[in-house]
Amino acid sequence: MDKQLLMKTAALAGEIMLSSGAETYRVENTMYLMLHTAENIELAEVFVIMTGITATLKIQNEDTISVVKRVNNRSTNMNRILEVNSISRAYCGKEISLDEAYSKLTKIKRRVYSNLENRLAVIGICTGFAIFFGGDIGDVLATSAVGVFLTLCITIGEKLHFQPFLQNVFNSFGIAFFSIFLRAFFANINLDIVIISSIMPLVPGVAITNAVRDSLQGDYISGCARILEAFLIAAAIAIGIGLGILSIGNIVI
Amino acid sequence: MEITLSMIIKISGAFLSILAFSIYLETPGKHILKAGLVGAIGGFVYLTALQFQKGDVLASFLSALTVALISHIFARIYKTPVTLFLVAGILPTVPGAGMYRMVYFLLLEDETKAGYYMIQTLEIAGAIALAIFLIDSIFRAAQKGNWKDLFLKHKLERKSKKVSLK
Secondary structure: OOHHHHHHHHHHHHHHHHHOOOOHHHHHHHHHHHHOOOOOEEEEEEEEEOOEEEEEEEEOOOOEEEEEEEOOOOOOOHHHHHHHHHHHHHHHOOOOOHHHHHHHHHOOOOOOOOHHHHHHHHHHHHHHHHHHOOOOHHHHHHHHHHHHHHHHHHHHHHHOOOOHHHHHHHHHHHHHHHHHHHHHHOOOOOHHHHHHHHHOOOOOHHHHHHHHHHHHOOOHHHHHHHHHHHHHHHHHHHHHHHHHHHHHHHHHO | OOOOHHHHHHHHHHHHHHHHHHHHOOOOHHHHHHHHHHHHHHHHHHHHHHHOOOOHHHHHHHHHHHHHHHHHHHHHHHOOOOHHHHHHHHHHHOOHHHHHHHHHHHHOOOHHHHHHHHHHHHHHHHHHHHHHHHHHHHHHHHHHOOHHHHHHHHHHHHHHHHHHHO
């Protein structure tokens, strides 16, 4: 068995999972199990935090192999987590060889849905929550319109390569601005429902969930980091909404 | 408890939004309907709890508890990571409303109400965290604990005692 390739495969699997928003312990566990398929292991350890991976493998009478990987971009992508999960299970269950596992890992698709489907989903989230929060037909239609405006903001932000924090501020600013703008023309819109439903695609639900699950496993560093992430997202949304209301609110409300 | 038409409409709204959210998170097509179902059940529990005059915090806790339980069961049945259903299903209870109202009242310079909503937001976030924590640790104990060993040992001990008594 090629030890270098084994390490490369495990590191790649870990990197994909971590950058797709998997919990830290899941990444550690997957890499650990993969490394332990080697024979005559003297030492095989994996240490993962939210922003990077360290792993080392020592086979008896051979040199130590170590890997450090920094993971910069994190987003949530369930498909990639699922794919890595099934590939690593198949490899550890000896259903596929190491070469196959590596080539499969490099071929995992980045996106399942097209850009258009992704944008439609954003509009769907806003609209669905407007219904859930008890809006009447006018509120729901207004929220859909704000959702369309939100997708526009997201697209602009992607084109201009905004940092995540600035992107959240910009998005929620757009939501507040456009909601109040609509309110100026249609006086019987319930502004509360429209704004609250429209910020739902941005709220840090993923960060809160992962923070709890990481802390439960004893990964307190990653847990704290994710709680901080959740707070930063919340602060960004608050700043954006505040700016939006300040910019146009005095004219309308 | 009565299930009114408006409640059914609201729950279908939760279903739609969670389905859309799981598409947004790039969940593969075969799982999005299940994720939507988890979200709808979470929404149902939340609305029912509110109907019984429970507060926002307790309603969020109960909803998150149900969602976490169902997510774990679905993850065992369909052999997927728990996060897949949990992240999507938890969304209706995430305190977006509290966050917005806090900023709104801060800008109106109504410190009392702003403080109230800030504390409510933190409480709801804490309640969600506790609910996930609770269900996760129960399932971990059920999975990793040596229930069989404990049970068998107990049996063996009893058997050996019987033998010695004879």
